[in-house]
Amino acid sequence: MRSLGRTFRLFNFRLRVVALFAILAATGAEGGPQAGTAGKPSGVSTSSDGFAKVVARATAAREQDRIAEALSLYEQALKIRPRWEEGIWYLGTMLYDQDRYDEARDWFRRLVALKPKNAPAWALLGLCEFQTREYPKALADLKRARFLGIRPDDQLASVARFHTAILLTRFEEYEMAYDVLREFARDQNENSSVIEAMGINTLRMPYLPVEVPPDKREQVLLAGRAAFDMAARRVQNARSSFQELVSRYPQAPNVHYAHGVFLLTENSDAALEEFKRELGLNPSHVPAMLQIAFELLKRGSNKDALSFAEDAVRLAPNLFPARNALGRALLETGDVAGAVKQLEAGVDLAPDSPEMRFVLARAYARAGRKDDAARERAEFVRLDRINRTQRLGAHSVGGTEIPSGEKPPGL
């Protein structure tokens, strides 16, 4: 928090432990007490006088803000009952509030081991790991919390969402990060941290907000404003901001690309021109190549799409969207064997991508490989449901019943 302070001035998340207990209860977290019973932990045996007395003292200390004493008493209680989930929760959250992130992290790890479906605990673990700069772990745990679901109107959800997005951006998962950031626009949660995060994402900078060079700050904020307006469907404002961005930074990387993405639904011809301008500045700009390829595929200009997709695969053979674009272009131009090869490579790169499975299934069907097609379709259905449930909620999923026991992708 100290070194990253500015980033989180609006996401400076201090735990209100009693309130957070309510979160646990409301989200159906396992083992959490009902709201209003925080002072009387569940699972406490009244026959165990020693434990009960320590718990009572710990609770009183916590409620009276005697945090150091409360920490000591909770640790004491947990020595008697090491699996006392509520005690672990209080201890972890108090340590988090004391900026003792490494200790808090360890307690939350214990908690998720006991309660693996507890989304708020996973979120707090991810936030602790973020503070201890264990970024890959932080991202994985925040993703898991997201999958399990935190009540969306909760402050913790908002903080977890923000950190998920900035970590995704840092790890260059820009499209996924944008999808997460867009939720702030949907909720009209507009603040300078979100604008900044959106700007970094839009300009495809693999940085956390604190890592952005000072001379890029203005450009980032302008891009962020444009992107936020785009996500909030304020088209006129977004158009003005993008035009200003392009006119002030015409040579900057990703500016024309970002403008092109905005233009895709507004004026796809102009979008193609912007992607080509980006390629003029950076002939190796794979996302621009892919945007052009996918737009041409959408238009049915499959032969034209082919060359852009081939270039993208040549430059980024490990990028699954490139394999997807090339596979689709080959499929639509009649090279079924070539399509299968590309799409299989894409599935190897991204086995949890429903889009890859879908197109591969089409290619197998075209090749007469019925069993393979059926297998890929089944996998598509499974992954698509998980994916859409995560992104858009359970109501966005149609079709026949959802099989139980599905695990989230990438976990």
Next chain:
Amino acid sequence: MKHVSTRGRIKSFVLTCVILTFILAAGLRRSATSAAIPEAIFEEITPAKSGISWVHDNAMSDMRYLPETLGPGCAFLDYDNDGWVDIYLVNSGPSDFYHPENPPRNALYRNNHDGTFTDVTDKAGVGAGSFGMGVATADYDNDGYSDLFVTAYGRCTLYHNNRNGTFSDVTQKAAVAAPGWTTSAVWFDADNDGKLDLFVCSFVEFGLNKHIFCGDNKLGKRYYCIPRVFKPTSSLLFHNNGDGTFAEVGQGTDIQRALGKSLGVVATDINNDGQLDLFVANDTVQNFLFMNRGKNKWEEIGLPSEVGFSANGTPRSGMGVDAADFDEDGWQDLFVANVDQEMFSLYRNNKDETFSDLAHQNGIAEATRLLSGWGLKFFDYDNDGHLDLILANGHPDDMIERYSSRVKYKEPLLLFHHNGARLENVSGRGGPAFGRSFSARGLAVGDINNDGLSDVLIANNGEAPTLLRNNSPRENHWIGIKLQGVGCNRDAFGAVITWSAAGVRHSRLKTSGGSYLSSHDMREVLGLGKADQLDWLEVRWPSPSGKVEKFTNVPLDRYTTITENKK
């Protein structure tokens, strides 16, 4: 096919000459060219001329309840069997979110045989009372008169035709109230027992207590929610018991298992097995293709057949649908209209229960990129023997222009002409109505003046309907037939009509449903092109009859009733 292509080239050449002549004349002497201007294909018949003064009340409120934006439907039907199609229009009505002092009502207009219509709603007793959505017409009890099924947000209504100009509400007795939110419906004989069954599309779980805020807090504005935020539902299949009652038989089948947000449905025979299948368009979730495997076994194959999702695996916002053998290869093709940016799809039947999207090759994709489509229909508007296509469009969100500079709330109609090889966009020749924009929803096709040129009725959201009279040049011959089943269902849905004129063979399956919330004229108009005589016409009646009858003496350029076993 060679003959057809040659004719197409000749037609194209003639058309080019006409256009060149027109341009030349316009350049020489503008004031004298009016007589040379080719007549617009469609002419809008104003309410003042038609007598149709009814206006749809969409009940639009600041709360932007979703049912407000999805209606209405319309129908062409000959309710009094006088040989002239009448018009039925569906309106909103009281519901849990709408309590009007003077409830809007549906309307039945009788055709006066002179281009005008008279409102006979009160006499007929078909004003309904719930928040209406669409209408499906058919003779479900095989008594020779068309009945009406009206879908709704709320209670559906089944009106039985009393054969004396009045109808009775038999919903309760028939047990087809289908509560919830129903949209399109289709009558068809699911089990080939000679009695029409009923499939009813169910949209989403909706109600005052389930209403979701969608909008912009800063502006204090609500807008219509994208339906993905609402819970999907199962559509319903009612089996006709033959005694005026129905039993819901979708339970336990894929029809019940497949949760959708269904808006459009057409009954057609995908695999030519003599059993009518169902293509169902869903909004924001995948489309369904329910294959009828017999004995009430339904298999949903939207995904493997490649009509469920877009080419990259995304569910789209399917709304209007239709089925027809547009490429005349003997297999039913499919069409589905989607929302803007998604483009509409024209699916060619690959003859193996899979489809390929030919929207790009036919100019459909490009023309519909910024449009949202609802009512639509394949029909041969110029009787040249090839199926053309009309599309009615309009964005569901009345505030879309705040968010997009190019997508509009009111959108133009589109008309595609089949030139013998492919569809081409001829909207520019459609007439003045094709230069206007509409908040179109339902669309029905029927011949209001019995001239063999199919006319079009469009039901607009929150506005008066649009009636388009077909003024195509009378240069092609035609045959109009009304099929009357005896052993099979009376409306003969599922019949296959095959005919030959000047040595060119054509075929048409009598489908049911299609479009959006609407029902078409029951009669089939078969275009003969320039051929001045019919070689023969064959009807293969649907099961349980299955009988094949051949006719050689069907008169041209008029309607004929063909009754099964009455040759």
